[in-house]
Amino acid sequence: MDEFLVKLQKLKSGIFSRMKLLFLLDMIAIFSIFYSIFIIINMEYFLNKTTFYIPFPISFIPPVLALLFGAGIAFLLHRKDRKINLYILIEKKFSELKEKLRTAYDNRDESNIILDALKSEVSGGLDKVSSEQILTTGNLISRLVITIIFLSGTVIIAQNPDTRIPVQTIEDLGNTLTGNGNNDIQEEPGDPEEFGKAGGIETKPKIASIEGKNIDLTIFPGYEQGYELKDVSQTQNQFIKSAAFPVDILGSNVSDGGYSLLMKKTETEKQLINKYAVERSKI
Amino acid sequence: MSNETYTSSNRIFKELFDEIGKVIVGQREAVEQILIAIMCNSHALVESNPGLAKTLTISTVSKALDLKFSRIQCTPDLMPSDITGTYIIEDIGGKKQFRFEAGPVFANIVLADEINRASPKTQSAMLEAMQEKQVTVGNKTYPLDKPFFVLATQNPIEMEGTYPLPEAQLDRFLLKILMDYPTREDENEIVNRYTKNIIPSVDKVISKSEVLDLQKLTRDVPIAEDIKSRAINIVIATRAKNENIEYGASPRASIGIILAAKARALIKGRNYVSEEDIDAMAYPVLRHRVILTFESERKGMTTDQVVADILKSVK
Numbered sequence: 001m002d003e004f005l006v007k008l009q010k011l012k013s014g015i016f017s018r019m020k021l022l023f024l025l026d027m028i029a030i031f032s033i034f035y036s037i038f039i040i041i042n043m044e045y046f047l048n049k050t051t052f053y054i055p056f057p058i059s060f061i062p063p064v065l066a067l068l069f070g071a072g073i074a075f076l077l078h079r080k081d082r083k084i085n086l087y088i089l090i091e092k093k094f095s096e097l098k099e100k101l102r103t104a105y106d107n108r109d110e111s112n113i114i115l116d117a118l119k120s121e122v123s124g125g126l127d128k129v130s131s132e133q134i135l136t137t138g139n140l141i142s143r144l145v146i147t148i149i150f151l152s153g154t155v156i157i158a159q160n161p162d163t164r165i166p167v168q169t170i171e172d173l174g175n176t177l178t179g180n181g182n183n184d185i186q187e188e189p190g191d192p193e194e195f196g197k198a199g200g201i202e203t204k205p206k207i208a209s210i211e212g213k214n215i216d217l218t219i220f221p222g223y224e225q226g227y228e229l230k231d232v233s234q235t236q237n238q239f240i241k242s243a244a245f246p247v248d249i250l251g252s253n254v255s256d257g258g259y260s261l262l263m264k265k266t267e268t269e270k271q272l273i274n275k276y277a278v279e280r281s282k283i
Numbered sequence: 284m285s286n287e288t289y290t291s292s293n294r295i296f297k298e299l300f301d302e303i304g305k306v307i308v309g310q311r312e313a314v315e316q317i318l319i320a321i322m323c324n325s326h327a328l329v330e331s332n333p334g335l336a337k338t339l340t341i342s343t344v345s346k347a348l349d350l351k352f353s354r355i356q357c358t359p360d361l362m363p364s365d366i367t368g369t370y371i372i373e374d375i376g377g378k379k380q381f382r383f384e385a386g387p388v389f390a391n392i393v394l395a396d397e398i399n400r401a402s403p404k405t406q407s408a409m410l411e412a413m414q415e416k417q418v419t420v421g422n423k424t425y426p427l428d429k430p431f432f433v434l435a436t437q438n439p440i441e442m443e444g445t446y447p448l449p450e451a452q453l454d455r456f457l458l459k460i461l462m463d464y465p466t467r468e469d470e471n472e473i474v475n476r477y478t479k480n481i482i483p484s485v486d487k488v489i490s491k492s493e494v495l496d497l498q499k500l501t502r503d504v505p506i507a508e509d510i511k512s513r514a515i516n517i518v519i520a521t522r523a524k525n526e527n528i529e530y531g532a533s534p535r536a537s538i539g540i541i542l543a544a545k546a547r548a549l550i551k552g553r554n555y556v557s558e559e560d561i562d563a564m565a566y567p568v569l570r571h572r573v574i575l576t577f578e579s580e581r582k583g584m585t586t587d588q589v590v591a592d593i594l595k596s597v598k
Contacts (some may be wrong), residue, residue, distance in 0.1 A: 102507040103555040
């Protein structure tokens with residue numbers, strides 16, 4: 001094997017080792033993020049509430065799930081690592097090897113004076129190249145620091161119960177989001193006898209007593225045309241002013257107390273009051 | 284092939300250019316392309332206006348390379364035998380015998396001046412010699428000396444009474460070299476050199492065997508796969524649907540670009556073909572192989588412009 005190929009192989013394995021390390025660090029960082037989220041949202045509590053049969057301790061699920069997420073996302077992020085054209089990468093960093101390295105590599109199985117000279121030139125050029133220069137140590141260290149920060153955050157979250165969102169808040173939020181909240185509240189039907197009396201309005205009765213009859217006030221969802229709110233025309237049920245009608249105060253809905261007081265008046269007084277009411281109605 | 288030729292190739296080409304430069308002012312690109320065609324063991328077609336030192340350039344190159352040079356001035360009445368040679372009757376010891384008198388094609392470097400003025404029959408004889416590197420007269424075949432290089436010239440003006448070379452025959456020329464008018468400074472230098480009593484002359488730089496060695500070395504110059512792909516893609520792009528191109532280049536153009544790029548790399552002192560070599564050689568290789576549409580020609584478009592567009596678009 002040509003000398004430059006041996007050096008290239010060594011360089012390749014060095015670069016791939018660094019890439020593997022980067023993959024590992026990314027996986028740990030992503031694991032930390034997901035595990036922290038699972039702790040914060042009390043995943044274990046909710047898993048305990050499920051009715052499914054889980055054959056292993058529930059406390060294992062959040063870290064295992066976080067690890068799976070970490071591995072999956074890190075794999076997606078690094079999926080192109082193996083396909084990286086190392087020769088182009090080296091040529092970009094070391095312009096003196098530009099086009100020479102690929103030419104020597106593509107013609108590695110051939111031999112002639114010119115090619116041998118090129119291979120030896122490339123071999124000399126590769127002496128100056130190291131995997132540290134392609135994937136810098138600085139890059140690795142920064143990635144390591146990020147991972148340590150995330151891991152530390154996870155440890156703090158795991159040891160401090162105050163960081164967790166209260167279960168009730170999550171449940172409420174879940175109910176609001178899923179729209180299950182209204183269905184879950186079981187309202188007691190109001191006392192029909194109390195309807196219409198002072199304070200009775202808070203009872204939100206479903207059955208009202210009108211003229212001695214119990215009327216079901218439940219509004220059922222409609223069907224076909226016109227039952228949907230959107231189908232109701234804005235102008236459909238407008239009030240229309242009716243024509244003036246002679247007022248008969250005695251026949252009108254006067255309160256019980258007012259009615260008995262009116263009945264005690266003389267006929268003249270009654271007529272005068274009625275006339276007054278008629279005149280007032282015309283204003 | 285001697286290792287020495289390779290190690291000294293940089294010096295050889297530098298000295299060659301310096302020596303030719305003593306006689307030829309400017310025209311560096313044209314001289315370089317002539318040398319490329321010689322290194323590729325192929326032929327070149329030169330198109331230029333009269334008086335641009337075509338004959339002087341090629342004769343200077345032949346002197347510097349220590350090669351036998353001959354010139355054929357093509358005219359409509361030029362016969363194939365005027366090029367290839369013919370049998371003459373000779374009296375040897377009272378006995379009359381046929382003796383083959385070799386024509387001007389039996390040289391290392393042949394300048395076929397104004398090849399488009401020769402009749403198609405004579406052009407064919409010339410092009411056959413170029414292709415086969417041998418001449419058949421009567422029943423006998425005579426191989427031509429190596430290296431064998433033909434530089435044919437065409438005059439872009441005065442096209443009356445000419446027989447333009449058919450596309451199939453143009454394809455046999457590796458390069459079409461354009462020689463342009465010199466710059467003002469160069470013209471000033473030309474006037475200075477050629478208005479004195481001492482006419483500049485050129486010395487031999489390399490031997491015939493070294494030329495042959497360099498021809499072999501040219502084919503050994505390695506090329507990367509992606510660069511080779513680019514050359515092929517360029518040629519294929521000329522055959523793809525293009526509003527400016529009537530007919531594209533043949534696969535011979537792909538061979539031509541890669542071979543010429545190898546020679547250029549060697550001349551430039553590189554031991555590998557660069558993308559720059561491919562791009563530079565695409566013009567002279569495709570110039571006479573790509574046929575433009577009538578509409579493009581009417582607009583005054585040149586093949587070089589079309590090639591430039593292709594180079595931009597091809598990866």
